[in-house]
Amino acid sequence: MSDRPPGSRCLDGMKTRRAILGDAHVDRATAGITDLDRDFQTLITESAWGTVWSNETISSRERSMITIALLAALGHTDELAMHIRATRKTGARPEDIREALLHVAIYAGVPAANVAFKVAKQVLAEEPDPAESRDR
Structure with missing residues (x-):
């Protein structure tokens, strides 16, 4: 390392x-x-x-997606929320989060992904991504 x-x-x-x-x-x-x-x-x-x-x-964006998938698969929702918030600084986009969680559904189970999507939707609704506001 x-x-x-x-x-x-x-x-x-x-x-x-x-x-x-x-x-x-x-x-x-x-x-x-x-x-x-x-x-x-x-x-x-x-x-x-x-x-x-x-x-x-690997990039922080890639590392972020891996971390989100692992935390979702293991059901660690508090840490998952924290790392979804961190995507605003790692460069991972909502589309990246969706793809990571789709992998969770297939490889770790639909119930784990279902909970993770709920967490992701709540976190992403908390405050808009600053990059999205600049684009408007």
């Missing part, structure tokens, strides 16, 4: 996490860190964001 030292993975991870999820989300998440979950939060920042999401082998 990477030859970077572990400390730089945490720094890279926080930079990537903020770029994808936004400062407000990351600030809320990190404000609640306690001694109980400090190591867990470091693990997420280094592993998920500093190693996986910071890797440039």
